[in-house]
Amino acid sequence: MTRPDFDVIVAGAGAGGAAAAYYLGQAGLRVLVVEKARLPRYKPCGGAIPRPTLARFPFDFTNLISAAPTAVRFTFSNLPYVDLPLPDRPIVNVQRSQFDAFLLARSGAEVLEGVAVSDVAEGVSQVRVRAGERSLIIFNLDNQLKIFIFRIIIRY
Numbered sequence: 001m002t003r004p005d006f007d008v009i010v011a012g013a014g015a016g017g018a019a020a021a022y023y024l025g026q027a028g029l030r031v032l033v034v035e036k037a038r039l040p041r042y043k044p045c046g047g048a049i050p051r052p053t054l055a056r057f058p059f060d061f062t063n064l065i066s067a068a069p070t071a072v073r074f075t076f077s078n079l080p081y082v083d084l085p086l087p088d089r090p091i092v093n094v095q096r097s098q099f100d101a102f103l104l105a106r107s108g109a110e111v112l113e114g115v116a117v118s119d120v121a122e123g124v125s126q127v128r129v130r131a132g133e134r135s136l137i138i139f140n141l142d143n144q145l146k147i148f149i150f151r152i153i154i155r156y
């Protein structure tokens, strides 16, 4: 049986994909991240991240943090606003292009950029992912555990 090219292929190198790639790599899996944009790609986002999220990674994010707000203002149209004080500064702001690239670089995953995942085909004995001109094998169907992981990832 042909050896799989990768154990897992992650579509998208956003924060979600990069974090998934990191944890899957930590679990000993061979991971490919396929990103349809060129990296680093701009992401429209406030970039507000709770500190407990950062604490899930063994990295020093200090150089990526541009602000740590002391309050959040809720406002709409001309209505009176409400300020919620954040004395412990539990949220920080980052530039997503930098943050996502930082995580991806530390994931240990192989990266294919400027290529979109266009199809996932589950055959009799293999699962293949089409990314641009490439057709990559991720699972041989004799390994039920990997198929289980694959389905979870596709679902979420």
Ligand SMILES: Cc1cc2nc3c(=O)[nH]c(=O)nc-3n(C[C@H](O)[C@H](O)[C@H](O)COP(=O)(O)OP(=O)(O)OC[C@H]3O[C@@H](n4cnc5c(N)ncnc54)[C@H](O)[C@@H]3O)c2cc1C
Pocket: 011, 012, 013, 014, 015, 016, 017, 018, 034, 035, 036, 037, 041, 043, 044, 045, 046, 047, 048, 049, 115, 116, 117, 118
């Ligand atoms: C205006 C705005 C402000 C926001 N502010 C905040 C905030 O302050 N804090 C917060 O936590 N969240 C915020 N969000 C939400 C946050 O941006 C998203 O929840 C987050 O980006 C999701 O991360 P992700 O990695 O799942 O997806 P994304 O960051 O969107 O990454 C998905 C990646 O997949 C790639 N892709 C898509 N299809 C394919 C394909 N077929 N093949 C290969 N690659 C593909 C895309 O190019 C993209 O790079 C905001 C969102 C918006 C729109």
